Amino acid sequence: MPQIKIDAARCAGCLTCELRCSLRLVKAFNTAKAAIEIRRNVQSADEYRISFTDRCDSCGICVRYCSYGALTQEKNGGI
Ligand code: SF4
Ligand code: SF4
Structure with a gap:
């Protein structure tokens, strides 16, 4: 499947992505079990990594x- 592109400057830190990912992977809302990680940056222009x-x-x-x-993700493989 096409790779996922990140634009960290747009991230609001809502963690919806982590919750939805964990629901798929472990059938529960558990951010620690997600395959995507949102972390707050300490010294960076972007608030989240x-x-x-x-x-x-x-x-x-x-x-x-x-x-x-x-x-974002290219739907047709980006070709
Ligand atoms: S935490 Fe996840 S769902 Fe929320 S804005 Fe950032 S990348 Fe998007
Ligand atoms: S981080 Fe989780 S929900 Fe997002 S593409 Fe990877 S496996 Fe799917």
Whole structure:
């Protein structure tokens, strides 16, 4: 599946992506079990840092539920 692009400057830290991802992976709302990680930056222009763990398979659920445009994904492989 196409990789997910990050625009951390748009991230509001709402954690909806983590919650939706964990619901898919472990059938429960548990941000610690998500394959996407949102962390607050201490000294950076962007307030939040977004990263993915090895468990991410680019399913795109987090992209669909991010209301702030911080996550995007090419639908057709980006060709
Ligand atoms: S693409 Fe899917 S597996 Fe990867 S972080 Fe988003 S919801 Fe989780
Ligand atoms: S990436 Fe989107 S859904 Fe996830 S915390 Fe940031 S604004 Fe919220």
